[in-house]
Amino acid sequence: MTNHILLRDLDIPDIKNLAVYSDHEGYAAWKKAVTTMKGEEVIGVVKDSGLRGRGGAGFPAGLKWSFIPKDIFPKYVTVNCDESEPGTFKDHQLIRENPHQVIEGTALCAFAIGSKVAYIYCRGEFKEPVVQLQKAIDDAYAAGLLGKNLFGTNYSLDIYVHLGAGAYICGEESALLESLEGKIGQPRLKPPFPAVVGLYGKPTVINNVETLANVPGIVLNGAAWYRQNGTEKSPGTKIFSVCGHVKNAANYELPLGKFSIQDLLDMAGGSMSGLPIKAVLPAGSSSPIIPAANFGAKLDYESMAAIGSVLGSCSWIFMDESVDMVWAARKMIRFFKHESCGKCTPCREGTHWALSVYDKLLSGSGTIEDVKTIETVNKSITGKCFCPLGEFATSSMTFTLKHFRKDYDDFISMKKGGRADWMRELQRDHHIHEMHSGAIPVHGIPVHH
């Protein structure tokens, strides 16, 4: 689409620079809010816009902000930029190419709830794009857009960047707060929810980067303007990260509810190899896989639910016919096993044993009992953990089994496993695992982690 609302770097070169951003209505919403609006009014317009959280859950942003108690101080805003789901790379582009819009959205959220401090929690691997984000913050301070007594009022705001250090679980909001407090990133029991007991035990809003990047436009132009795009229940535009077996892997910003999965695939240039596309993961490794037969579904929260999947973070991993779903599921389980924080036994042990079973299948010695074990492990994890990571792990198993049972059956009846590249992959993973546990001597110097 032209005239992007979020990926404005595609229309306006150098919008990452404050001067260019300011020339394109940058910080106009911020000035408008601080000098002419009350916090409740900002919450009101965001509520009316129908903006839903873009991190995955799709919870209405304005409603979330309205849960913050008025009489408890201080309050905090934390921005979730821990983008770690395999297949997501939208926040990466936003903080690197359009950082001021993220900062302005963060500032508006802070003003709306009466917070004077915001932390942007970025995954540690983003140290490079964070240079751009930090420069933008420094420039905003220098221009008097952040800091003390903004626009001559008595409102002050500080925004800080906090780097994670490699832990997928910190994208879960309560684990993110633990990490920001200097602890290991393990989720908290909810309730209480962060809106009441959040960072340092104080009321806290946690929003995704993309959610907040929508806010300046909404505050400046109003809810009706925002609702020009999208549907009644899924208003606005959304960034679709498209990768895998497509010709043009990239971020695409599209209005919700207008296009189908097939349209998205066509926009990305179709299959890279020319082989037919077999399936897509719509929200990274954690989402229910969608077979090509359902590619007619529209891209909005409701339509995706209707075909038994999710819109989530919109990270679309397309896979062509060459992909064996048992292999793909193993790859995803390996990820979740590595990233399980270890707090809940069903997730920690379940992902470990599930990976062992997939290793057995892939190496060619699988039996029908192994598929039953996978189903048992899934049941043992589902609904029995603090946070959704365990459920995410089961999704890769449950839905590949549901839609691609034949792939599994082939491993058992035709002893399909044992392919050379799969064996290399298994050996590499085992080698790394054993080096961590110190079980085997190695050439060279062993590295921990």
Next chain:
Amino acid sequence: MLKEKRAAEVAAILSKYPHERVRSAVMPLLYLAQEEYGFCTPDSMREIAQICSIDPTEVQSVAGFYTMYFEKPVGRHVVEICDDLPCVLRGADKLVDYAETKLGIRAGETTSDGAITLKVAMCLAACDRAPMCQVDLKYHYDLTREKFDDMVQELRK
């Protein structure tokens, strides 16, 4: 001691968090220690514990939990190739095979001259430009064997 060698940076880190919430500085201070000493040394973790008013064991648990902190020495450069699902769909597995052959080590190891540690990484949020890797936190995109060779040559200079 970080407090002497990197005094200004320590002060800047501490100023970001409420005074009574100094524990929040553990993670940035561990990065600082790693930058200064090459890895999170036991002494530096004891110092961080003191700065943050917590037990050294708690600092070590943080260093152990997060994958980006090294608790043992690593090569002068750390090359991490993402080999998660989206990257492998675009050839990352073959690049890891190539890198292992080229460097003469397996993923997880360091070359005998101490120049390069090779690792595989869980998703690095750059799936659109796979195969890709991160070298000392800098991203390298759309990798080919030739690009990888050039990169290694540059690192060995």
